[in-house]
Amino acid sequence: MDLAAFQHLRGERGADVLAAVAEHGTSADGLIGTINALRRSYPGDVVAAAVTQVRLRERARPKFGADADVMFFTPDGVEQATRTSVARHRATRLRRHEPARLLDLCCGIGGDLIALARAGIAVTGVELDPLTVEVARANLQALGVDATVQCADAESTDLEGWPAAFCDPARRGSGRRIFDPRAYSPAIDVVWRMADQVPLAAAKLGPGIPHELVPGGVEAEWVSDSGAVKEATLWFGALATTPRRATVLPSGDTLTDSGLGAPSVGAPGRWLYEPDGAVIRAHLVGEVAARIEGRLLDASIAYMSTDSLVSTPFARAYEVTDVMPFSLKRLRALLRERGVGRLTVKKRGSAIDPAMLRRALRLSGSEEATVVLTRVAGAPTALICRPAPSP
Ligand SMILES: C[S@@+](CC[C@H](N)C(=O)[O-])C[C@H]1O[C@@H](n2cnc3c(N)ncnc32)[C@H](O)[C@@H]1O
Missing domain, CATH: 3.30.2130 (VC0802-like)
Structure with a gap:
C-alpha cells in the first residue's frame, strides 16, 4: 500500500469500501468474489488497499482490541507496534513523573503515542517514513486522541528543552526481526543521546537484549502479557528505580531483586x-x-x-x-x-x-x-x- 492508495482510503469513499470489504470478508475462498464485486463500484487500487487494510486490522486485534477496527496499519506497523496493555503500563509509569511534554521518537503507527496521550501526556511523535506518519495521524483522528506527529529523522531531532522522551527503534530489516540492538534502526546511539540530554528518558528494546548492554544506573524492565514476554524497557535517570525488574500483565504484578540470596x-x-x-x-x-x-x-x-x-x-x-x-x-x-x-x-x-x-x-x-x-x-x-x- 503506497501513500496515494492510503489517501484514497481515507477519502470520502474510503470508509464505504472498507465497510464493504469487512462485510464481504477477506477469507481465502471468498476473496476473489469480494474483489470482483467491489471493483464494479470502486477503483481497483482502492479495493486492493481496503482488502490489505481489513486484513491488517484482523491481525492487529490481539494487540489493540476493538480500537483495531477503526485504526489503520502498515504490515511493519502492526508487527512493531506496542500492544495497548504494554503501552498503557509504560505510559502510566511515565505519567507519574508529570512531564510537561514528551517526545515519542520513532512513533510508528502510534501504539505508544496513543497510550501516552490517553494517559494525559502532551506528546509529539517523530517518524521517518511518510506513509507511517500519515497512518499515525489517521489513528489519532480515528480514536479522537490529541497528539501531533512530525515527519523527521530521530537521529537529527533537536532534543534541547524536552523534559521527557521515549524511543522505540525499529527491530526489523528486510522483513526479518533484528536481535542485535546495534543493528536497530535508528542505531542504538539515538537512545544513548536521548538518555544523555533528556531528564526523563525511556526506550523500548527487544526482550533478548544482553544484560551487559544495560549501562550502570539504568533500570531494565522485562514485560510479559498473558504469559508471553514482549519487550524490555530501559528507564533512565530519575525513572530508574532498580537494576532489573520483571512485570507481568495484565495483573501488573512486578518483581525486583531484593537480595534474598541464591535458591x-x-x-x-x-x-x-x-x-x-x-x-x-x-x-x-x-x-x-x-x-x-x-x-x-x-x-x-x-x-x-x-x-x-x-x-x-x-x-x-x-x-x-x-x-x-x-x-x-x-x-x-x-x-x-x-x-x-x-x-x-x-x-x-x-x-x-x-x-x-x-x-x-x-x-x-x-x-x-x-x-x-x-x-x-x-x-x-x-x-x-x-x-x-x-x-
Ligand atoms: C518499532 S517501530 C515504533 C512502534 C511504535 N512505538 C508503536 O507502538 O507503534 C519503529 C519506527 O521507527 C521508524 N524509524 C526508523 N528509523 C527512524 C529514524 N531515523 N527516525 C525516525 N523514525 C525512524 C520506523 O519507520 C518505525 O516506524
Whole structure:
C-alpha cells in the first residue's frame, strides 16, 4: 500500500469500501468474489488497499482490541507496534513523573503515542517514513486522541528543552526481526543521546537484549502479557528505580531483586513451577524461588519445586504425578496406561524435539497430560504433570 492508495482510503469513499470489504470478508475462498464485486463500484487500487487494510486490522486485534477496527496499519506497523496493555503500563509509569511534554521518537503507527496521550501526556511523535506518519495521524483522528506527529529523522531531532522522551527503534530489516540492538534502526546511539540530554528518558528494546548492554544506573524492565514476554524497557535517570525488574500483565504484578540470596537445589516435590518469561529474562528466578520457598531442580535450569502449593503471579504451577529418569519406552508405557492422547511437552535443559517425541510416543486416548523434560541434579528426567488449580 503506497501513500496515494492510503489517501484514497481515507477519502470520502474510503470508509464505504472498507465497510464493504469487512462485510464481504477477506477469507481465502471468498476473496476473489469480494474483489470482483467491489471493483464494479470502486477503483481497483482502492479495493486492493481496503482488502490489505481489513486484513491488517484482523491481525492487529490481539494487540489493540476493538480500537483495531477503526485504526489503520502498515504490515511493519502492526508487527512493531506496542500492544495497548504494554503501552498503557509504560505510559502510566511515565505519567507519574508529570512531564510537561514528551517526545515519542520513532512513533510508528502510534501504539505508544496513543497510550501516552490517553494517559494525559502532551506528546509529539517523530517518524521517518511518510506513509507511517500519515497512518499515525489517521489513528489519532480515528480514536479522537490529541497528539501531533512530525515527519523527521530521530537521529537529527533537536532534543534541547524536552523534559521527557521515549524511543522505540525499529527491530526489523528486510522483513526479518533484528536481535542485535546495534543493528536497530535508528542505531542504538539515538537512545544513548536521548538518555544523555533528556531528564526523563525511556526506550523500548527487544526482550533478548544482553544484560551487559544495560549501562550502570539504568533500570531494565522485562514485560510479559498473558504469559508471553514482549519487550524490555530501559528507564533512565530519575525513572530508574532498580537494576532489573520483571512485570507481568495484565495483573501488573512486578518483581525486583531484593537480595534474598541464591535458591537451594533439590529433588522435585509435589508442585513444579515454570517461571514467567519476563522473570527468566530479568534473571529473577532465584527471587521467585525464595518467595515461594522453593528449590531449583538443577542449579542452571529455571524450574522450581515445593511440597505445598504456593500461589505466585510470577510462575505457572503444575502438580507432579510422576517423576522418572527419561526413557522413551517407560514414558510411552506410563502414558498409554493412563489413556493419555493429548500431551503438552515442556522442556528446559533437554535436547529432545517435542514434535519428534510426540510422533515416537504414538499416543491415543481421551486423557490429557503435560510432560516436563529437564534435568534433575544433572540427570535427564521426565515429570508428568497437570496444571495446578487456579488460586
Ligand atoms: C518499532 S517501530 C515504533 C512502534 C511504535 N512505538 C508503536 O507502538 O507503534 C519503529 C519506527 O521507527 C521508524 N524509524 C526508523 N528509523 C527512524 C529514524 N531515523 N527516525 C525516525 N523514525 C525512524 C520506523 O519507520 C518505525 O516506524
